Amino acid sequence: MGYGASLRRFWWPVPSWGAGEPVPSLCQPGSSRLGGCPCQGSRKMSGGTAHLLTVLFMVTVAVMGYPSRRSATDLDATPRTTVTFDELLGVRHFSAHTLNYSTLLLEDDRGILYVGARGAIFALNSSDVADGSHRTIHWEASPEKQMDCLQKGKNNKTECFNHVRFLQRLNSTHLYACGTYAFHPLCAAIDVNSFMLPSHFEEGKEKCPYDPARGYTGLIVDGGLYTATRYEFRSLPDIRRNLHQRPLKTEESPLHWLNDAEFVASVLVQESKDSPVGDDDKIYYFFMERAGEETTSFFDKSQVARVARVARVCKSDVGGKKILQRKWTSFMKARLVCYIPYYEVLRSVCSLDEGGWASTIFYAAFTLSAQWRTMEASAVCRYSISAVQHAFEGPYMEYQDSARKWSRYDGAVPEPRPGSCITDHSRRKGYNSSQDLPNSVLDFVKLHPLMFEEVKPAGGEPLLVKKSVAYSQLAVDRVRALDGRSYDVLFMGTGDGWIHKAVVLGSGIHIVEEMQVFREAQPVESLVISRTQRSLYVGAASGILQVPLASCTRYTSCYDCILARDPYCAWDGRACRATATTDSTGLVQDIQNGNDGCRSSSGRGSLLWKNRTVLQGDDVLLPCDQRSNLARAIWLLNGSEALGSGQDRLRVGVDGLLVTDTLPQHSGEYRCYGEERGLRMLLATYSLTVLPELPRGPTATPQPHTASQVSGDTKVAYISVIVTLVVLCAVLSTVLLYVSCLEKRKGKYVLGEPRPASVELQTISANCLRKGRREEEEEEKEGLTCPDGCLRIIPGEAPTAATSPVKELPAAVPPLPPPLPAELTNGVGALPNVLRKMNGNSYMLLQQQEEPLTSPLYSASFTEELSKILEKRKHTQLVEKLDESSV
Known part of the structure; x- marks a missing residue:
C-alpha cells in the first residue's frame, strides 16, 4: 500500500496552513529547524513550506501509529436532537447563598445527596x-x-475561602x-444524625490540597x-x-515517581474477589504529568509534553522494612x-464494574492541549481492565543519566515481580x-516506576471525537434494553453548560440528545447518576440540577x-414510555438499528393541509x-417529483422550502418528509396557488378605470349621485x-372667513404592501392610518363642524379593485435575499404566519420573524459564524 492510500485512512482533520499564515505553536525562538523552516517565533511560511509541513505531519502520524478504520464523519457524531434551556x-x-457546588456524594439507599x-x-x-x-452546615474560613x-x-x-474538596462516608x-x-x-468527621460540625478539627495538609484549583481525587477504602x-504550598x-x-x-x-502531576480520578477495583491467584484489591489513579520518555509529539522537542497516565x-x-519505609512498594x-x-x-474518568471486577471498563474524556490553540475538540476512549493489567505485566523503563531520558529496560527482573501485590x-x-520483600525487589521498584507498554483503548481508536466541544465530566450507566442486551449510556458534561447523552453501540457512539442545562454558560464540574431516582445530578458553580435520565414524552410519534x-424509552402503541416504569409487554424498541417497529408508513397521522396563494413573481x-x-x-x-436546491428557483433549507420568483407551474401540492435511517x-x-400578477400603478393618485372597464350603468x-x-x-x-x-x-x-380644508388623500405605491408592523404602529401613534393598504390620510387644519358653513363634497372616486384572497401571505414579501447561511450549503428559512391578517395584502414583519428564529436557534450550534452581510 502506498503513502497516498494509507494516508486516506486517517480520521483526524489535517491543519490547513496556507501561504502567508503563521504556524501555530510549531516554531519557538531558539529551537531547531523544523521542515526546513528556521524557527523565528511565529514566522510566516511560503505556500510550498506550508504544504511540506502538512505532508510531514501526515507522514509522522502514519509512522507513529494513529490509524483509524473509520472516517471523521463516523467519529464526529452529531447529537440527534437539541434541547435548549x-x-x-x-x-x-x-x-443557596454560595458558589462551587462541585463535590457530590450520593447515598441512594438513604435517599440523600x-x-x-x-x-x-x-x-x-x-x-x-x-x-x-x-x-x-456552614463551614466558613x-x-x-x-x-x-x-x-x-x-x-x-x-x-481565600473554605472550598469543600472531599466528602465521603467514613463509617455508619x-x-x-x-x-x-x-x-x-x-x-472533620461529621455526625450524619445531628449534621453539625464537630468541636475538634483535624489537620488537613496531608489529606486535602491547599489550592481550590488543584487537581484532586480521594477515596475511603x-x-x-x-x-x-499537591498537598502543601510548593510541595511535590x-x-x-x-x-x-x-x-x-x-x-x-x-x-520523582510523579512529575508535576495533576490528578483527575481514582477508582477501586476489587481484584481480590473470587481471584484464582489470591490477588489484592487495587486503587487506580488517573492523572496528567510531564513526560520523561520519548513522545510521539509532532511539536518541537524543546517543548515538554504532558501525557495521560x-x-x-x-x-x-504496608511499605518496605528498610528500603522504601513508609513508601509504596x-x-x-x-x-x-x-x-x-x-x-x-x-x-x-468513570468506570463500570457490573458482572465482576474482570469486566471492569473505564471511560475517559480527553481534550486538545492549549498549545494547539487553533482548534477545539474532545475525544472519548474506552479501556478494559485487562488492557491496564497487560501494561503493568509488561517490560519496564529505565532512566538513562547519560541521555537524560527514559528508555526500555531489557535487563534481569528480580523475583517476586517488582510492583506486584x-x-x-x-x-x-x-x-x-511487602515488608518481607527482598532488597533487590525494593531497589528495582524504586528505580523503575514507569512501564514500557502503553494502555491502548478498545479497538485501537476513540469511540467518539467531537469537534468544537470541550468535555469536562463523564458519568455512565448500564441499561438492559428490550432486546436483552445491556447498553452503556454516557452522560458527558461540557465546558459551557451542556450535557450530551449518548449510547455506546459496538465501537462507536450514538448521541441521543444534547441538553442546555444552564442558561448561563459554565463548566459542568460533577455528574452523579441515581438509578433509584432515575435522575442525573449536575454540579456547577451556580448550583445543583436534578435532570431526568430520560424524557420519553418528548418523542411524540412512534x-x-x-x-x-x-x-x-420504548413505544407502547400510543405513546413513548419509560421502560423501567411500564410492563415491557407490547413495547417496541430498536437500539441497534433505530428503524424497526413502527407499522405506519408515514410515521405520523394525517396533517392539516395549509393553503398558500401568491402572485406570480x-x-x-x-x-418544515x-x-x-x-x-x-x-x-x-x-406526490412524485422530488425537489432540491439544484433546481431553478428552489432553495431547500433546514427549516423549509423557499420558492423564489414564482411561476404558474409552481402551483401544486407540496409534501415535506423527514428521512432518517431509511424511514x-x-x-x-x-x-x-400562483396567481397572475396584478397591475400596480406608479402615480400618486388612484388611476381611473378605462371606458371599457366601466359600464354605462355605472356612469349613470x-x-x-353627483347631482343629488x-x-x-x-x-x-x-x-x-x-x-x-x-x-x-x-x-x-x-x-368668520372660511378656512380652506387641508385634508389630503395620497396614493401609496406598492411599497406600502411591504411595510412592517413596527412602521404601522408608529404611524398610528402619529395619527396616520392606512386602512386599505393603498391610501394614507395626512392631517391638516381642517375646519370644525361649528366653523364650517359648507361641507366639501368628496371627489368622485372610482371603486377599488376587488381584494385578493385572504391566503395571499407568502411569509417573505419581496425580500428573498434576507436569509441566514447554514453550514455552508443550506439556509435557515423564516417562519411564516399561518393566520390571515386584517389586510389581505399585509406581509408579515421580516424583523419579527427573523428575531423569533434567531432566538430559537442561537444555542443549537448549527451556525458557527453568522453571515452578517446577508442581513
Missing part, C-alpha cells in the same frame, strides 16, 4: 433537590485565616469532609483515606494513605493513550507482606421514539421543521346662511 422537562434546581460547596455542606432530598427540606491568605498574595474573591455514623480553609486545609494531589504531588495504621506516600528520590497501588501494601504507572495526534489532556504464589515463597434509540416560504439533526428533508410535488416521516403538507349612477349631492349642498348652504344671519343680528355668533 427553555425546552427542558422535569428539571429541578437547588442553590450530600453536596460540598464553598463554605457549606448540604444534605438534599435525592428525590427532589428543590423541595426545601435540605439541611445545611475564619477571619484570621482569610487575612493570612490575603497576606500571602492570594485572591480574596476565589481562593459519620461523614469525613476536608476543605481548603483559606490555604490552611482542615478535615476500609477506613483508609487514599488521596492524590503525591499519592498518600492516611487514617490507617501504616500511612504511605510516593517516593521522591533519587527519581494511569497508576496503581495495592490496598494491602506497589506503585507502578503507564501511559494512557487515546490516539489523538496532538497533545492529549485527560479531563474525566502479594499473591498466593508470593506467600508460598515466604513473602506474606418514529420519534424508535429513531431516538434511547435505551430508557413573488417568493413563498413553505416551513426538522426535529432531528440527523434527518434529511425530502420534498415531493404532486420517512410526513412533517408538513401545502397547497400552493355616478352622475345621479349638489342639490343637497345648495339646500344646506341656504339654511346655514339664513341661520347665521339670525345669529349675527342677536350678537351671539359671528361667521
Whole structure:
C-alpha cells in the first residue's frame, strides 16, 4: 500500500496552513529547524513550506501509529436532537447563598445527596433537590485565616475561602469532609444524625490540597483515606494513605515517581474477589504529568509534553522494612493513550464494574492541549481492565543519566515481580507482606516506576471525537434494553453548560440528545447518576440540577421514539414510555438499528393541509421543521417529483422550502418528509396557488378605470349621485346662511372667513404592501392610518363642524379593485435575499404566519420573524459564524 492510500485512512482533520499564515505553536525562538523552516517565533511560511509541513505531519502520524478504520464523519457524531434551556422537562434546581457546588456524594439507599460547596455542606432530598427540606452546615474560613491568605498574595474573591474538596462516608455514623480553609486545609468527621460540625478539627495538609484549583481525587477504602494531589504550598504531588495504621506516600528520590502531576480520578477495583491467584484489591489513579520518555509529539522537542497516565497501588501494601519505609512498594504507572495526534489532556474518568471486577471498563474524556490553540475538540476512549493489567505485566523503563531520558529496560527482573501485590504464589515463597520483600525487589521498584507498554483503548481508536466541544465530566450507566442486551449510556458534561447523552453501540457512539442545562454558560464540574431516582445530578458553580435520565414524552410519534434509540424509552402503541416504569409487554424498541417497529408508513397521522396563494413573481416560504439533526428533508410535488436546491428557483433549507420568483407551474401540492435511517416521516403538507400578477400603478393618485372597464350603468349612477349631492349642498348652504344671519343680528355668533380644508388623500405605491408592523404602529401613534393598504390620510387644519358653513363634497372616486384572497401571505414579501447561511450549503428559512391578517395584502414583519428564529436557534450550534452581510 502506498503513502497516498494509507494516508486516506486517517480520521483526524489535517491543519490547513496556507501561504502567508503563521504556524501555530510549531516554531519557538531558539529551537531547531523544523521542515526546513528556521524557527523565528511565529514566522510566516511560503505556500510550498506550508504544504511540506502538512505532508510531514501526515507522514509522522502514519509512522507513529494513529490509524483509524473509520472516517471523521463516523467519529464526529452529531447529537440527534437539541434541547435548549427553555425546552427542558422535569428539571429541578437547588442553590443557596454560595458558589462551587462541585463535590457530590450520593447515598441512594438513604435517599440523600450530600453536596460540598464553598463554605457549606448540604444534605438534599435525592428525590427532589428543590423541595426545601435540605439541611445545611456552614463551614466558613475564619477571619484570621482569610487575612493570612490575603497576606500571602492570594485572591480574596476565589481562593481565600473554605472550598469543600472531599466528602465521603467514613463509617455508619459519620461523614469525613476536608476543605481548603483559606490555604490552611482542615478535615472533620461529621455526625450524619445531628449534621453539625464537630468541636475538634483535624489537620488537613496531608489529606486535602491547599489550592481550590488543584487537581484532586480521594477515596475511603476500609477506613483508609487514599488521596492524590499537591498537598502543601510548593510541595511535590503525591499519592498518600492516611487514617490507617501504616500511612504511605510516593517516593521522591533519587527519581520523582510523579512529575508535576495533576490528578483527575481514582477508582477501586476489587481484584481480590473470587481471584484464582489470591490477588489484592487495587486503587487506580488517573492523572496528567510531564513526560520523561520519548513522545510521539509532532511539536518541537524543546517543548515538554504532558501525557495521560494511569497508576496503581495495592490496598494491602504496608511499605518496605528498610528500603522504601513508609513508601509504596506497589506503585507502578503507564501511559494512557487515546490516539489523538496532538497533545492529549485527560479531563474525566468513570468506570463500570457490573458482572465482576474482570469486566471492569473505564471511560475517559480527553481534550486538545492549549498549545494547539487553533482548534477545539474532545475525544472519548474506552479501556478494559485487562488492557491496564497487560501494561503493568509488561517490560519496564529505565532512566538513562547519560541521555537524560527514559528508555526500555531489557535487563534481569528480580523475583517476586517488582510492583506486584502479594499473591498466593508470593506467600508460598515466604513473602506474606511487602515488608518481607527482598532488597533487590525494593531497589528495582524504586528505580523503575514507569512501564514500557502503553494502555491502548478498545479497538485501537476513540469511540467518539467531537469537534468544537470541550468535555469536562463523564458519568455512565448500564441499561438492559428490550432486546436483552445491556447498553452503556454516557452522560458527558461540557465546558459551557451542556450535557450530551449518548449510547455506546459496538465501537462507536450514538448521541441521543444534547441538553442546555444552564442558561448561563459554565463548566459542568460533577455528574452523579441515581438509578433509584432515575435522575442525573449536575454540579456547577451556580448550583445543583436534578435532570431526568430520560424524557420519553418528548418523542411524540412512534418514529420519534424508535429513531431516538434511547435505551430508557420504548413505544407502547400510543405513546413513548419509560421502560423501567411500564410492563415491557407490547413495547417496541430498536437500539441497534433505530428503524424497526413502527407499522405506519408515514410515521405520523394525517396533517392539516395549509393553503398558500401568491402572485406570480413573488417568493413563498413553505416551513418544515426538522426535529432531528440527523434527518434529511425530502420534498415531493404532486406526490412524485422530488425537489432540491439544484433546481431553478428552489432553495431547500433546514427549516423549509423557499420558492423564489414564482411561476404558474409552481402551483401544486407540496409534501415535506423527514428521512432518517431509511424511514420517512410526513412533517408538513401545502397547497400552493400562483396567481397572475396584478397591475400596480406608479402615480400618486388612484388611476381611473378605462371606458371599457366601466359600464354605462355605472356612469349613470355616478352622475345621479353627483347631482343629488349638489342639490343637497345648495339646500344646506341656504339654511346655514339664513341661520347665521339670525345669529349675527342677536350678537351671539359671528361667521368668520372660511378656512380652506387641508385634508389630503395620497396614493401609496406598492411599497406600502411591504411595510412592517413596527412602521404601522408608529404611524398610528402619529395619527396616520392606512386602512386599505393603498391610501394614507395626512392631517391638516381642517375646519370644525361649528366653523364650517359648507361641507366639501368628496371627489368622485372610482371603486377599488376587488381584494385578493385572504391566503395571499407568502411569509417573505419581496425580500428573498434576507436569509441566514447554514453550514455552508443550506439556509435557515423564516417562519411564516399561518393566520390571515386584517389586510389581505399585509406581509408579515421580516424583523419579527427573523428575531423569533434567531432566538430559537442561537444555542443549537448549527451556525458557527453568522453571515452578517446577508442581513
